Amino acid sequence: MLYPELFKSLEQVRWNMDKDIPWDKFDASLLTDEQAQTIRMNAITEWSALPATEMFLRDNRGDSDFSAFMSVWFFEEQKHSLVLMEYLRRFRPDMCPTEEELHNVRFEFDPAPPLETLMLHFCGEIRLNHWYRCAADWHTEPVIKQIYKIISQDEARHGGAYLRYMKKALNEVGDKARAAFAKIGVLMASARRTEKPLHPTNLHVNQALFPNDTVQSRLPDPEWLERWLDNQIKFDGEWEKKVVDRILHNMSLLFERTFSNVQELNRYRKEVTQRILPSGAAAA
Template identity: 75%
Template sequence: MLYPELFKSLEAARWNLDKDIPWAEFDGAKLSDEQALTVKMNAITEWSALPATEMFLRDNRDDSDFSAFMSIWFYEEQKHSLVLMEYLRRFRPEFAPTEQELHAIRFEFDPAPPLETLMLHFCGELRLTQWYRRASEWHTEPVIKKIYDTISRDEARHGGAYLKYMKRAIEKDAGTARAAFCKLGVLMASSSRSKQPLHPTNLHVSKALFPNDTIQSRLPDPEWLEHWLDQQIVFDKDCEARVVGGILRNLSSLFGEHFETVQDLNRFRKALAA
C-alpha cells in the first residue's frame, strides 16, 4: 500500500495555518481590490476538491489504498480554500465568498475511467503548481505572496503522490495504464491548440448539466480564469512550456521512453493502439 508512506511524507511537510502564515506582516497598501478578487475566485475554485473527492471515492470503490489517500488530498486541498478565505476574512471581508457561492460548484461528475481521471489530475497538479508560483510573483502584498508559495508547494507534492499511483498502475497492467496516461497526456500537453487553459476545473464533466457543467462555469464570473492567466499573472508561453515539459519528462520516466515533444508522445500513443 502507498497510503501509509504518503501519509508520513505529507504529514512531515504539512504547514500550520496559524503559525506558518505570517499574518502580522500584512500590508494593506499593497493589496488592490483587483488582487483581492482573484483571491476570492481561487478560494472558490479550490473548494471544488469536495465534488472531485466524491467522484474519486465513487469511481475507485475497488481501490481502498487510493481511496484512503483521498483523505489526505481532500484535507489539504480544502485547507487551501480555507487559508485563502481566512486571508479575506481578516483583511478584505467584503470579498470573502459566500456559502452559496461555494456550494454552487458542488455537483455530481459523470463516471469516468479511473486511470484517465488519475492522469488528468496529475497534470492538473503540475499546472496548479506553476499557476500559483506565478500568482505569488504577481502579488505585491507579502502575506498572500507567502500563501500562494505555500500552496504551490503542496500542489507539487500532490503531483508526486499521484505519480506514485500511476507507477503502481503500470506495474499492475502496463498496457491499459500506458494507453490511459498517453491519451490524457497528449490532451493536457496540447495547450497550444486549445482556446482555453487545460485544467480539471474547466473541463466538462456532466452531460445532463451541459454547458453549465464545469467548475469555471459556476464561478461568480465564468470569464475570470482566462483574464487571471492572460492579463494578471501573465501565464505566458514560457510558463506553459514548463507545464508541458513536466508532463513529458514524467511520462518519459514512467514509460522508460524519451519524449521531447507532444508529437513524440502522440506517436507513442498511436504505436500502443496499433
Template identity: 75%
Template sequence: MLYPELYAQLEKARWNMADDIPWDTFEGDKLSDEQAHTIKMNAITEWSALPATEMFLRDNQHDSDFSAFMSIWFYEEQKHSLVLMEYLRRFRPELVPTEEELHAVRFEFDPAPPLETLMLHFCGEVRLTQWYRCASEWHTEPVIKAIYKHLSQDEARHGGAYLKYMKKAIAEYGDQARAAFAKIGLLMASSARSAKPLHPTNLHVNESLFPNDTIQSRLPDPDWLEDWLTSKIRFDEDWEARVVGGILRNLSSLFEVPLETVTALNRYRKQILANLKEAGDGAVPDAAV
C-alpha cells in the same frame, strides 16, 4: 499499499495555517481590490475538491489504497480554500465567499474511467504548481505571496503522489494503463491547440448540466480564470512551456521512454495502441481504465 508511505511523507511537509503564514507582515497598500477579487475566485475554485473527492471515491471503490489517499488530498485541498478565505476574512472581509457561492461548485460529475481521471488530475496538479508559482510572483503583498508559495508546493507534492499511483497502475495493467495515461497526457500537453486553459476545473463533467457543467462556469465570475491568466498574472508561453515540459518529463520517467515533444508522445501513444491491438487486448475493465 502507498497510503501509509504518502501519509508519512505529506505529514512531514504539512504547513500550519496559524504558525507558518506570516499574517503580521500584511501590507495593505500592496493589495488592490482587483487582486483581492482573484483571491476570492481561487478560494471558491479550491472548494471544488469536495465534488472531485466524491467522484474519486465513487469511481475507485475497487481501490481502497487510492481511496484512503483521498483523505489526505481532500484535507489539504480544502485547507487551500480555507487559508485563502482566512486571508480575505482578515483583510478584505466583504469578499469572503458565501456558503451559497461555495456550494454552487458542488455538483455531481459523470462517471469516467478512473485511470484517465487520475492522469487528468496529475496534469492538473502540474499546471496548478506553475499557476500558483506565477501568482506568487505577481502579487506584491507579502502574506498572499507566502500563501501562494505554500499552495504551489502542496500541488507539486500532490502531483508526485498521483505519479506513484500511476506507476502502481502500470505494474498492474501494463499497456492498458500506458494507453490511458498517454491519451490524457497528449490532450493536456497540447495546450497551444486549445482556446481555453486545460485544467480539470475548466472541463465539462456533467452532460445533463451542459454548458453549466464546469467548475469555472459556476463561479460568481465565470470569465475570471482566463482573465486572471492572461491579464493579471500573465501566464505566458514561457510559463506554459514549464507545464508541458513537466508533463513530458514525468511521462518519460513513467514510461521509461524519452519523450521530449508532444509529437513524440503521440507516436508513443500510437505504438501502445498498436501493441494492444496486436495482443488482442479488449477494453480495459471499468475498474481499471
C-alpha cells in the same frame, strides 16, 4: 499499499495555518481590489475538491489504497480554500465567498475511467503548481505571496503522489494504463492549441448540466480564469512551456522512454494502442 507511506511523508511537511503564514506582515497598501477579487475566485475554485473527492471515491470503489489517500488529498485541498478565505476574512471581509457561492461548485461529475481521471488530475496538479508560482510573482502583498508559494508546493507534492499511483497501475495493468496515461498526457500537454485553459476545473464533467458543467462556469464570474491567466498574472508561453516540459519529463520517467515533445508522446500512444487492440482490428 502506498497510502501509509504517502500519509507519513505528507504529514512531515504539512504547514500550519497559524504558525507558517506570516499574518503580521500584511501590508494593506499592497493589496488592490483587483487582486482581492482573484483571491476570492481561487478560494471558490479550490472548494471544488469536494465534488472531485466524491467522484474519486465513487469511481475507485475497487481501490481502497487510492481511496484512503483521498483523505489526505481532500484535507489539504480544502485547506487551500480555507487559507485563502482566512486571508480575505482578516483583510478583505467584504470579498469573502458566501456559503452559497461555495456550494454552487459542488455538483455531481459523470462517471469516467479511473486511469484517465488519475492522469488528468496529475497534469492538473502540475499546471496549478505553475499557476500559483506565477500568481505569487504577480502579487505585491507579502502575505498572499507566501500563501501562494506554500500551496503551490502542496500541488507539486500531490502530483508526486499521483505519479506513485500511476506507477502502481503500470505494474498492475500494463499497456491499458500506458494507453490511458499517454492519451491524457497528449491532451494536457497541448494546451496552446486550445482556446480554454486545460485544467480539470475547466473541463465539462456532467452532460445533463451542459454547458454549466465545469467548475469555472459555476463561479460568480465564469470568465475570470482566462482574464487572470492572460491579463493579470500573465501566464505566457514561457510559463506554459514549463508545464509541458514537466509533463513530458514525468512521462519519460514513467514510461522509461524519452519524450522531447508532444509529437513523440503521441507516437508512443499510438504504439501502445496498437498493442492492446484485438489482432483483427490492428490489422485493419
